[in-house]
Amino acid sequence: MLLALxxxxxxxAATVMLAPATVGSQLQVKLHDLYGAEEATELKSAVxxxxxxxxxxxxxxxxxxxxxxxxxxxxxxVPTHPTRHQLEQTPSLDYxxxxxxxxxxxxxxxxxxxxxxxxxxELDYSPASLDEVxxxxxxxxxxxxxxxxxxxxxxxAWRRRAH
Numbered sequence: 001m002l003l004a005l006x007x008x009x010x011x012x013a014a015t016v017m018l019a020p021a022t023v024g025s026q027l028q029v030k031l032h033d034l035y036g037a038e039e040a041t042e043l044k045s046a047v048x049x050x051x052x053x054x055x056x057x058x059x060x061x062x063x064x065x066x067x068x069x070x071x072x073x074x075x076x077x078v079p080t081h082p083t084r085h086q087l088e089q090t091p092s093l094d095y096x097x098x099x100x101x102x103x104x105x106x107x108x109x110x111x112x113x114x115x116x117x118x119x120x121x122e123l124d125y126s127p128a129s130l131d132e133v134x135x136x137x138x139x140x141x142x143x144x145x146x147x148x149x150x151x152x153x154x155x156x157a158w159r160r161r162a163h
């Protein structure tokens with residue numbers, strides 16, 4: 001019985017350290033000037049949510065002591081629908097009827113425990129046309145699609161390096 005339990009346990013737990021996402025300088029300017037600085041929190045939280053879910057689905061535990069660290073930068077993002085700030089600045093916009101091709105440009109750097117970069121994932125996604133925008137009513141619908149796809153790619157890169 002003890003042998004069966006020992007064999008059922010992995011030799012080492014699958015872990016990863018996820019640093020809090022950062023916002024690139026280009027996006028910081030856009031957030032300040034166009035979208036509203038408070039949107040940075042929503043974008044960073046969304047990236048953390050998608051990455052956390054993707055790693056959990058892969059059976060990986062997020063652990064600050066993990067040997068592989070992942071740093072994510074949101075380099076750019078464009079809303080699909082107007083943000084709260086845009087609606088306040090331009091009352092003629094309609095939250096649901098005003099639509100644009102949104103999306104995001106994201107970069108993940110995977111680092112070994114010694115800080116050396118071992119892999120990089122980059123995704124720049126925007127729908128090709130208005131017919132392909134996210135059906136979500138949220139301001140960052142297309143950016144969330146990008147984050148979901150990006151998270152899957154980050155997990156694949158982690159798998160290549162974790163073994």
